[in-house]
Amino acid sequence: MKKINIGIVGSAGYTGGELIRLLINHPAAHIAFAHSQSQAGKYVYQVHTDLLGDTDLKFSAETSEDIDVLFLCVGHGNARKYLEANPVADHIRIIDLSQDFRNDPNLEFPAGGGQAGGARHFVYGLPELNREAIKTARNIANPGCFATGIQLALLPLAAAGVLNNDVHLTATTGSTGAGQAPSPTTHFSWRSNNLSVYKPFGHQHLKEITRSLNQLQPGFGSSLNLIPYRGDFSRGIIVSAYLECALDEAAARELYESYYRNHAFTHLSPVNIDLKQVVNTNKCLLYLERHGDKLMIISITDNLLKGASGQAVQNMNLLFALDEQTGLRLKPSAF
């Protein structure tokens, strides 16, 4: 199998590390460089210490154009800046894990450094929404973690045009969603055995969710009321959603099963679900129940995998015409 040559920028952070964990076992992947300004020269396992014994890759201060795809794992706002400052050769595809191109999908960059100026358009990389477009895309804006879990809970309803009432959402995320930098809310003594609400009604992922729902159901204009919680676990996002909806439970189940029939990672469970079922996997599991005039949907994902680096690899697979599950048949941690 011809290997895909891969560059990673920002590879010392959480999503960068998770990407490396996936790619070193991916049969078609070859990491050409794992760029990190802060860690250049160190072995990857000196930072992502779980990889001791698995790879002798080192972080590099240099990048190269001898790659097929570039993953950007830098902080929000820094991806666009990076690309403007470091024009990427035309033949290289880009998968950006930040939010920079999700809602504003066009990048223009000036000529310079031996490069002609140009523009790049980013396709929103949620395969359950845009798989065909992803296959032919040059650049991907990888979705946010909350955005993934919530969209997968709602897309079939939008596709059926029945998303006509306000949606009530609670979503609880693991601590890895907050990144590597220490902060008061990631201190163990504070976070263990604790729960707290943050950014109620104002989470930044609502915008990309709304765009996607409008894509499937033009004119969608109901409210998405989202209460995000900080959870006292490290991996995973569980979403509960409900709305008034005329579909009966059997019809709703049929709708979801039909919508996801050809999607390998997203499944409707016949029985209630719990967050750990998907931890350390690229899957999304869904469950639904009808109560009175309301339909309730539960969605579970791993924020670092289906919510970030796993989905990025899934997008890479699609970009390069590989089976979508290549390198992503992961052993769940289960416990």
Next chain:
Amino acid sequence: MKKINIGIVGSAGYTGGELIRLLINHPAAHIAFAHSQSQAGKYVYQVHTDLLGDTDLKFSAETSEDIDVLFLCVGHGNARKYLEANPVADHIRIIDLSQDFRNDPNLEFPAGGGQAGGARHFVYGLPELNREAIKTARNIANPGCFATGIQLALLPLAAAGVLNNDVHLTATTGSTGAGQAPSPTTHFSWRSNNLSVYKPFGHQHLKEITRSLNQLQPGFGSSLNLIPYRGDFSRGIIVSAYLECALDEAAARELYESYYRNHAFTHLSPVNIDLKQVVNTNKCLLYLERHGDKLMIISITDNLLKGASGQAVQNMNLLFALDEQTGLRLKPSAF
């Protein structure tokens, strides 16, 4: 200080143990008996092992009428059965921690065993709702844990008559809420780092909540949409609630502060809150924010204290004309 003579039935379970923890340090309390069929004869510290060194009390198989108050810490359904089978002398007040008399507050028991038949009426023991009635009550139906956290989030709105729209509620509870008996959902390997939804839209506490809201706002008929979660911590309940409401944030704050001004355990926080602030205390902390046309309220309580045994002692204090906080100025565990 004259001591209150206290009997406890069902004292080997979680709420019974928590009650003993409180009463052995309560300056006006004397535990006359801690009844347990299964553990009779053992020292209390053999079951509630954290009490080693704190008390030499033993579980007894016998009860006695030489008490002032009887706490019932038996399972739901068993309190009424116990009282029907074991008529309690007239002079004894009853505080029942089960749900048996919350919605159906009257007990009738037949003559027999040297007792005349009779009836007892139970006052719903939420001091922030019914303090004056509790002070003169003979019998108390102690509220449920979810019910306490949710009511304290909503009572001021009902008192102001502005609870006129559907309420959207998420509430996550610690594992001690599920009691002592092992089950698949209390197995550590399953529950650690996990979250799951249970009894959505159908939790049994909704009934007592609705009754209380109607008491303050007659005709209240909006929906209470409650998604309960099982949390991966042992103590505490965090509730987030929101509804459309015309009050602006300042007016809402003033309303809550005014409503709880004379209640020692319930406080409105000026800044956002997190669950551990109240763990191992009898307090409820509240926080509110306005977003668009919606008012959001967060409520935190310890399910075993303000949600169960702490509130039961608070009710005892009121019944016996003690300062409400007697024996309940607890050191928070904080971490």
Next chain:
Amino acid sequence: MKKINIGIVGSAGYTGGELIRLLINHPAAHIAFAHSQSQAGKYVYQVHTDLLGDTDLKFSAETSEDIDVLFLCVGHGNARKYLEANPVADHIRIIDLSQDFRNDPNLEFPAGGGQAGGARHFVYGLPELNREAIKTARNIANPGCFATGIQLALLPLAAAGVLNNDVHLTATTGSTGAGQAPSPTTHFSWRSNNLSVYKPFGHQHLKEITRSLNQLQPGFGSSLNLIPYRGDFSRGIIVSAYLECALDEAAARELYESYYRNHAFTHLSPVNIDLKQVVNTNKCLLYLERHGDKLMIISITDNLLKGASGQAVQNMNLLFALDEQTGLRLKPSAF
């Protein structure tokens, strides 16, 4: 690649489930049956719910002789009983995860049921000790979880003949080590945020450890003083060991690196280690320091993988002349 036909007995428990998780992604494995008396007829994902979407395998009440290898994942004592009651055809290799054949490696079974009587000998399946013997074995006694972590910490010293003083060992295990059946010490409300000692100086794995050390250093007779702890996490074992030893630190490092040079899963770390580095992997990481006249070694493993089902697959790979790492390049969960 010709597939290995595999039967599993006891596949509804923790080690059985973990084995299935590994084998469904193993390129040379085909699960012919997953036997379970209690769950026969159900889909595997109805019990091991994290496998929803990954496999349509069902538990069966039947076994078959059309297999190449049989894994026994039954409780201690039941493997020998099972094999005595159900003679296994000659051509089938056996990998037993119980302790039944670790210290008493011979099974004799009577003629009957169309089978001639016979005997089977079990090789102790620790590849870092017995790799060549495993490759030509017919039957494998898979090591215990504590036994694996402790032996890997000590084998190089025994091989060098310098294990001449008492060894002081502390080992803390995750809750999955205690199995699926609920018990007071696996109740979440008890185990979360808790630690406790059990079976000090008397853990059943000491016997197999002592046998292995004697195999490498005949006459080894020092004490192994082991204090096992129950940890408040679900996966993993961390061992700290120390003993008086004349090797200086550089010589000790060289000894360990040399001993494990050709073993893909066991590595000496140049810096201190922490348990989560190996969770959800088949690896063992080691670290050593010298203090005064003492050498300290730390060892970390995942009790369900290198300590059980992962090592069982590693043994299967060796039995069938596959690369030892086949199907075992697992993405660490890391967090």
Next chain:
Amino acid sequence: MKKINIGIVGSAGYTGGELIRLLINHPAAHIAFAHSQSQAGKYVYQVHTDLLGDTDLKFSAETSEDIDVLFLCVGHGNARKYLEANPVADHIRIIDLSQDFRNDPNLEFPAGGGQAGGARHFVYGLPELNREAIKTARNIANPGCFATGIQLALLPLAAAGVLNNDVHLTATTGSTGAGQAPSPTTHFSWRSNNLSVYKPFGHQHLKEITRSLNQLQPGFGSSLNLIPYRGDFSRGIIVSAYLECALDEAAARELYESYYRNHAFTHLSPVNIDLKQVVNTNKCLLYLERHGDKLMIISITDNLLKGASGQAVQNMNLLFALDEQTGLRLKPSAF
């Protein structure tokens, strides 16, 4: 009851906060000032947020001499510096929670600032070792958390003069032992579900332990081999200790019971113990078993209470001739 006027320096940290939690409910305590440079002017509950509703105390930038006792809750090294720079009036007793005077108990300070120069001698404040000396002391060096748990496990043996062999110790501490400042090893994503060894054989508390053992058993010179672990919980220390010792189990039990008979907070348990039995209490529970020629002792304490601020209050009680348990009959959190 006449109140003790209390000053606290360093009151915004973990031990300062815990001290405030205790003192606001202590019947004989009045906090005259809670000094904090960084938080001066804020309400205490803005930093120790669990105290919202419990106290209206504010942090102050000023100290005062109108106090009876000064608690120093500053970092190691800073207590001596503080006292040298800020001579404390003669009538004020000092309880220092740092390690500055544990091994070097004399402070000399120059004349200046209206003060004569002078010296202060600090008594090591472990009541189970030095209760009579504490009662008449002017200044107290409060013991370290590991030091407390380990000494309470060994003091009776030293008192009996039978501590004649090397002691093997493992001690695991909660995250609050590491203080409030964020660090890689207190990041939730790292510490949750994790264990790791730190400072093996070299923990700074060994020195004060050795001093105390020599005080009871002059000439004590055996090794204390201590492997400290970072635990994945916030409160508590569990120690396991063993050594060769000629005492049989009954004699050992009798020795421990006798030694601690008059100490209200330290108890020998007749059955095995687990860490959570003492969390949120000032107690130490001990358990012992004999195995072969070895005696094993387990000790559990709460690092912030008996290991720090609780013991400081116990010392204050002794200094001011109060019942030792005043303000320290704490409700265990138990779960």
